[in-house]
Amino acid sequence: MTDRQIQILAAIIEQYAEIAVPVGSVTLAKLFGVSSATIRSEMAKLEDLGFIAQPHTSAGRIPTDQGYRFYVNTLTEAHASNPQSLQLDRGARAIEARVNTHGDRADRAIRSAVDSLVDLTHNLGLATIGDQLYMSGMGNLFGQPEFMQGNHAQNVATLLDNLEPWLREAAPNEPLNVYIGAENPIGKTSGATLIVSRFRSPYSDRSYIGVLGPTRQSYGKVMRLVRHAGSMLEEVL
Secondary structure (H helix, E strand, O other), rough: OHHHHHHHHHHHHHHHHHHHHOEEEHHHHHOOOOOOHHHHHHHHHHHOOEEOOOOOOOOOOOOOOHHHHHHHHHHHHHHHOOOOOOOOHHHHHHHHHHHHHHHOOOHHHHHHHHHHHHHEEEEEEEEOOEEEEEEHHHHHHHHHHHHOOOOOHHHHHHHHHHHHHHHHHHOOOOEEEEHHHHOOOOOOOOOEEEEEEEEEEEOOOOOOEEEEEEOOOHHHHHHHHHHHHHHHHHHHO
16 A cells, blocks of 8 residues: 555544544545545545445445554554654543542542543443443443444444453453454444453453444544553552
């Protein structure tokens, strides 16, 4: 892929996360300062690669799971090459403030971190507390337009029903784990993304905190906040 194609894919993903409608060539042409024809040509190449798709008869495009995976991998590689490059933003400081308030109670600290993620990401927040899975923000999840049609809501509910035993058995080992759409080992057809951070707590060396939402995510922001929530809890607890 060329640098411009990578930038166009990123722009489609980021704009689609905000507006929840397919992104058209006219919008991107204004953003990149080139003609709509040039953007359409580049979009055709991205579509051939399987990174974007054209839903129904719309002129716009939306990212595919494969496109999201490419984008997330670039974010992960950028963080790995320079983990100190991102300064704490207002959201990260908000998590710290709420967690520090309950530093003497592990369960309250974890719950406050989850509640902060719910407020900041508008997703469902979750964490393992001992042998239980704490969840908050169910309304956020099922209020997303993706889950208001077809059987998506039922598929997401099935994923939630099986999430706690799956986390216990699979025990994802990376500090930050991102499962996009069909990558989810449970709920493959749910159209949901699970982003979880592993951390050590008084309950377990493999405790988890994260969010569940549609594949349409502001991945850079959400990954950063989930990663910070996990590291913050490990530091405090």
